[in-house]
Amino acid sequence: MRAEAWADLAIDRWTSRIVPTRDVDLSSRLQTLIDAKTKPIGALGRLEGLALQLGLIQGSTAPCLRQPQVVVFAADHGLAAQRVSAYPQEVTAQMVENMLAGGAAISVFTRQAGLPLTLVDAGIVADLPPRPGLLKRGIAAGTRDASAQPAMTRGQCEQAVRTGAEVVAGLPGNAVLLGEMGIANSASAALLLCRLGGVPLADCVGHGTGLDEQGWRRKGQVLARVLDRHAALDDPLDVLAALGGFEIAMMAGACLQAAAERRVVVVDGFIAGAAVLAAACLAPAVTDYCVFSHRSAERGHIRLLDRLRVQPLLDLGLRLGEGTGAVLAWPLLQAAVAMLTQMASFESAGVSARQG
Amino acid sequence: MRAEAWADLAIDRWTSRIVPTRDVDLSSRLQTLIDAKTKPIGALGRLEGLALQLGLIQGSTAPCLRQPQVVVFAADHGLAAQRVSAYPQEVTAQMVENMLAGGAAISVFTRQAGLPLTLVDAGIVADLPPRPGLLKRGIAAGTRDASAQPAMTRGQCEQAVRTGAEVVAGLPGNAVLLGEMGIANSASAALLLCRLGGVPLADCVGHGTGLDEQGWRRKGQVLARVLDRHAALDDPLDVLAALGGFEIAMMAGACLQAAAERRVVVVDGFIAGAAVLAAACLAPAVTDYCVFSHRSAERGHIRLLDRLRVQPLLDLGLRLGEGTGAVLAWPLLQAAVAMLTQMASFESAGVSARQG
Numbered sequence: 001m002r003a004e005a006w007a008d009l010a011i012d013r014w015t016s017r018i019v020p021t022r023d024v025d026l027s028s029r030l031q032t033l034i035d036a037k038t039k040p041i042g043a044l045g046r047l048e049g050l051a052l053q054l055g056l057i058q059g060s061t062a063p064c065l066r067q068p069q070v071v072v073f074a075a076d077h078g079l080a081a082q083r084v085s086a087y088p089q090e091v092t093a094q095m096v097e098n099m100l101a102g103g104a105a106i107s108v109f110t111r112q113a114g115l116p117l118t119l120v121d122a123g124i125v126a127d128l129p130p131r132p133g134l135l136k137r138g139i140a141a142g143t144r145d146a147s148a149q150p151a152m153t154r155g156q157c158e159q160a161v162r163t164g165a166e167v168v169a170g171l172p173g174n175a176v177l178l179g180e181m182g183i184a185n186s187a188s189a190a191l192l193l194c195r196l197g198g199v200p201l202a203d204c205v206g207h208g209t210g211l212d213e214q215g216w217r218r219k220g221q222v223l224a225r226v227l228d229r230h231a232a233l234d235d236p237l238d239v240l241a242a243l244g245g246f247e248i249a250m251m252a253g254a255c256l257q258a259a260a261e262r263r264v265v266v267v268d269g270f271i272a273g274a275a276v277l278a279a280a281c282l283a284p285a286v287t288d289y290c291v292f293s294h295r296s297a298e299r300g301h302i303r304l305l306d307r308l309r310v311q312p313l314l315d316l317g318l319r320l321g322e323g324t325g326a327v328l329a330w331p332l333l334q335a336a337v338a339m340l341t342q343m344a345s346f347e348s349a350g351v352s353a354r355q356g
Numbered sequence: 357m358r359a360e361a362w363a364d365l366a367i368d369r370w371t372s373r374i375v376p377t378r379d380v381d382l383s384s385r386l387q388t389l390i391d392a393k394t395k396p397i398g399a400l401g402r403l404e405g406l407a408l409q410l411g412l413i414q415g416s417t418a419p420c421l422r423q424p425q426v427v428v429f430a431a432d433h434g435l436a437a438q439r440v441s442a443y444p445q446e447v448t449a450q451m452v453e454n455m456l457a458g459g460a461a462i463s464v465f466t467r468q469a470g471l472p473l474t475l476v477d478a479g480i481v482a483d484l485p486p487r488p489g490l491l492k493r494g495i496a497a498g499t500r501d502a503s504a505q506p507a508m509t510r511g512q513c514e515q516a517v518r519t520g521a522e523v524v525a526g527l528p529g530n531a532v533l534l535g536e537m538g539i540a541n542s543a544s545a546a547l548l549l550c551r552l553g554g555v556p557l558a559d560c561v562g563h564g565t566g567l568d569e570q571g572w573r574r575k576g577q578v579l580a581r582v583l584d585r586h587a588a589l590d591d592p593l594d595v596l597a598a599l600g601g602f603e604i605a606m607m608a609g610a611c612l613q614a615a616a617e618r619r620v621v622v623v624d625g626f627i628a629g630a631a632v633l634a635a636a637c638l639a640p641a642v643t644d645y646c647v648f649s650h651r652s653a654e655r656g657h658i659r660l661l662d663r664l665r666v667q668p669l670l671d672l673g674l675r676l677g678e679g680t681g682a683v684l685a686w687p688l689l690q691a692a693v694a695m696l697t698q699m700a701s702f703e704s705a706g707v708s709a710r711q712g
Contacts, residue, residue, distance in 0.1 A: 038454050039461055040442065040565040044680070045653060045673025086396065086710045094707040098394050103700025105395055112694045113687070209396040210710065297401060315671060316688075317401025324400070331469070331687045332672075338468045344459025351450040354442045354566065 014283050017260045021056035021288040030055040036345040040354075044339060046313060050291065051336040057264055057289055058174070062341050065264070065333060067173030070115050071254060072099065072106060072323050073164065073180050075122040075246035076142030078151060079226070080184035084219040086210045089142075092183045093126035099181070099322070100133055106179060106322035113327055115177070120167055122160065123246035137163050139246045146191070146226045150242035157241035157249050164253030168263070175264040177293075177330065178254060178272045179323020180247045184208075186298060189274035191223055191243035193300050196236060196277050197307040201227065206270070206299030209319070236281035244278065251275035256282065259289040266333065268326040269296040269318065273304045280308065293329035294318055370639050373616045377412035377644040386411040392701040396710075400695060402669060406647065407692040413620055413645055414530070418697050421620070421689060423529030426471050427610060428455065428462060428679050429520065429536050431479040431602035432498030434507060435582070436540035440575045442566040445498075448539045449482035455537070455678070456489055462535060462678035469683055471533070476523055478516065479602035493519045495602045502547070503582045506598035513597035513605050520609030524619070531620040533649075533686065534610060534628045535679020536603045540564075542654060545630035547579055547599035549656050552592060552633050553663040557583065562626070562655030565675070592637035600634065607631030612638065615645040622682040622689065625652040625674065629660045636664065649685035650674055 030052050035041050042048060054063045074096045080089040098104040099119055102111070110117040121128055123138040130136050139160050143151035152160065168176055182188075186208035193204045205220045230242040240249055252275045258265045259279075267276055267290050279286045287308055294314035295301055305312055313329045346353055386408050391397050398404060410419045430452045436445045454460040455475055458467065466473040477484055479494040486492050495516050499507035508516065524532055538544075542564035549560045561576045586598040596605055608631045614621045615635075623632055623646050635642045643664055650670035651657055661668055669685045702709055 037461070038451065038459060039676050043565065043674065043676040044461065045675065047672060047674070047684075083711075088708050088711045091708050094705070095394065098700055098705040098707055101700070101705065103394060103698075103705050105393070105400065105695060105699055108694045108698045109691055111698075112690055209399065313672070316403060316669070318399065318403070319401065320395050320399040328403075328688065328691055332684065334468055335465055335684055338464045339461060342459075342464045342467075343461055344454055344457070349450070349454040349457065349459050351454055352444050352447050355439075355444050 014256055018256065018283040018285045020285040023056060023059070026059065027052065027056060029061055033061055033340065036347065037339065037343040038346055038349050038351050047332065047336045047339060050333065051340040053291065054264060054333065054337055055340065057262055059262070063337055065175050065337055068115055068175040068177060068330065069171045069173050070110050070117045070177040070179065070323050070327060071120060071167060072117065073120045073122045073247035073250045074124055075182045076125045077182055077184035077188055077245050078143045078145035079147060079187055081145050082147050082222045084187040084222055085184045085208055086215060087183050089125060089183050092181055093124050093128060095181050096121065096124065096128060100131065104322060105320055105324050106327065109324055109327040113330055115327060115330065118171065120250065122250045135167060137167065143245050146243055147222060147229065150230065151244060152241040152246070152249070154238060154241050157237055157244065160246045160249035161253035164250030165257035167250065168254045168257040175266065176254065176258050177266040177323055177326040178251050179268045179326060180251060180271050180321055182245055182247050185245050185247065185271050187219060187223060188243060188245045188248060189271040190300050191226060192240065192274045192278060193304050194227060195239050195243060196281055197304065199303045199307060203303050204300040236278060240278045248275045248278065252279040255279045255286055255290070259286045263289065265290045266326040266330065267292050268323045269294065269321055270298040270301040270304060271321055273301060277304060277308060291333060294325035296325065370612055374612065374639040374641045376641040379412060379415070382415065383408065383412060385417055389417055389696065392703065393695065393699040394702055394705050394707050403688065403692045403695060406689065407696040409647065410620060410689065410693055411696065413618055415618070419693055421531050421693055424471055424531040424533060424686065425527045425529050426466050426473045426533040426535065426679050426683060427476060427523060428473065429476045429478045429603035429606045431538045432481045433538055433540035433544055433601050434499045434501035435503060435543055437501050438503055438578045440543040440578055441540045441564055442571060443539050445481060445539050448537055449480050449484060451537050452477070452480065452484060456487065460678060461676055461680050462683065465680055465683040469686055471683060471686065474527065476606065478606045491523060493523065499601050502599055503578060503585065506586065507600060508597040508602070508605070510594060510597050513593055513600065516602045516605035517609035520606030521613035523606065524610045524613040531622065532610065532614050533622040533679055533682040534607050535624045535682060536607060536627050536677055538601055538603050541601050541603065541627050543575060543579060544599060544601045544604060545627040546656050547582060548596065548630040548634060549660050550583060551595050551599060552637055553660065555656070555659045555663060559659050560656040564654070592634060596634045604631045604634065608635040611635040611642055611646070615639070615642045619645065621646045622685065623648050624679045624682040625650065625677055626654040626657040626660060627677055629657060633660060633664060647689060650681035652681065
């Protein structure tokens with residue numbers, strides 16, 4: 001499986017390899033373990049459910065997190081020509097350079113957390129020189145303008161999904177933290193949430209990296225036109241091709257591959273979440289493997305999380321992307337595992353139980 | 357200042373040494389720095405305000421966090437005799453043993469985070485043998501039953517406040533994370549919130565470590581009687597003496613000392629928060645130095661945070677105490693400082709600014 005990740009895209013092969021983590025017996029054993037720890041029942045709140053999920057993902061009452069990998073996929077969007085972002089398109093490449101130089105938020109946070117960072121050029125317009133830490137996997141020099149034609153051909157989209165899967169297959173460890181960079185990609189995520197998630201467009205469109213009110217209204221109008229143009233599409237991969245981006249398709253593939261290998265997937269914000277939504281259209285069980293790190297300030301994110309029926313861990317008003325939320329939430333996963341595997345039980349510690 | 361922390365308790369000496377961190381010029385320089393980082397304005401949400409606060413506390417545009425110390429104060433409460441907790445009183449000592457043995461949640465989380473843990477016996481009924489990691493600072497073998505008499509004498513209360521200050525003064529570093537252990541201390545915190553914070557009792561009383569509905573109602577009735585008995589008291593230290601606990605008074609002193617030294621104080625949950633409320637009655641500026649780590653599931657906590665006009669970082673449904681929430685939030689402080697001191701600016705990284 002590992003090396004030849006998704007050599008073909010036959011969807012039934014994917015869905016059959018990504019199995020739901022539900023295991024009534026294991027779940028019950030995990031809950032019994034958690035409840036026996038020296039704390040009142042439920043007193044560690046969300047960490048307890050997180051520990052349970054991590055145990056189920058690894059099929060073990062003693063999960064461990066090995067060599068977690070932060071992977072940031074970056075690509076340009078033809079739709080940026082419609083001025084749906086507050087920043088010019090060249091910022092995608094400039095920010096990737098900044099990440100490589102260690103000055104971006106994700107560089108700083110991964111260094112702080114001791115997490116390795118891999119950057120993937122999924123299709124940036126500028127031709128970035130290859131170097132350590134940068135995987136050159138560009139499908140094309142940016143997608144096409146989705147207001148005029150599908151952003152990707154079906155073939156490009158499949159190639160991007162496969163490439164994302166291959167990137168994960170090539171990395172060590174049992175956890176991946178997914179982030180992205182791409183000017184205009186909150187527009188792409190909004191389109192996917194609307195079309196794949198059935199959420200009204202007005203609830204999907206946010207201010208992205210900082211559009212003013214006028215820019216936000218224009219973005220909504222542009223996206224409405226884009227949706228009209230591609231309204232006939234139905235197949236999730238066709239929709240992803242028309243409305244998505246290279247980095248989003250790659251994150252969808254990364255997520256599917258990770259789930260097939262039973263790796264933990266830590267999902268960053270709105271755009272990474274849209275990639276999970278696309279992946280879940282292909283293999284619904286994929287979300288069992290996903291930990292949603294935070295709820296961002298981007299308008300559509302709360303609807304996206306509701307649509308996936310998941311609860312994020314953090315709510316810090318972040319709206320940066322890059323995987324920053326995923327990295328900030330990572331210590332909570334470590335704590336959840338440590339709780340499960342290292343905390344004493346009432347019995348082992350000789351602590352009295354509840355009275356009465 | 358450091359060694360002879362609060363040798364006397366003259367309140368005007370405290371308040372004069374704990375100065376508000378507000379500094380319009382520094383605040384403006386910090387905000388300019390944060391806004392120049394390679395991210396959209398405000399895109400790191402709560403981390404940005406946190407970075408600003410940490411800069412103001414240290415009076416610097418380049419704050420650093422040195423040798424953070426987790427301090428857990430533990431004591432018994434005479435009020436436990438009224439069965440206001442789901443657990444028997446001996447659990448306080450048993451849990452401190454568990455913390456020392458490394459099996460408690462706080463032991464596991466501090467180990468995971470690489471933070472040193474100091475336990476303070478502030479007044480536990482059992483006589484715990486002294487050993488490394490445990491400071492024996494007990495004022496008495498538990499407080500008296502506040503439903504019959506003041507929990508502490510005024511002298512005991514002042515001694516506890518001074519002791520908490522001395523504990524902090526004796527520790528290295530520029531940040532303290534405050535936690536506690538004490539069966540029945542959520543009752544004590546509820547009393548303080550009601551009396552010092554002016555919050556209706558019904559909004560202050562929660563299920564603590566897991567009371568059932570009947571136990572919760574009984575707790576409310578007991579606490580109403582306690583409040584009636586001590587209704588005539590007005591001076592905050594008299595109120596703290598009557599309704600508080602040794603660990604709560606010590607946390608109040610720890611907090612005051614830390615603020616006077618301009619250390620960062622990371623506040624855990626409801627009970628640590630009640631100690632801050634008491635400290636703020638003596639020196640209102642103390643909250644400038646406090647980072648509120650999380651909002652717990654304990655009923656009164658949201659009212660306490662509102663009363664202090666502060667926003668917590670995490671909201672994970674924790675209700676364990678021990679300092680667990682403070683330790684879980686700690687990486688966010690590290691990230692905020694790293695953002696401020698290590699992230700590139702648009703100018704330094706050569707990233708294009710917003711368009712038009």
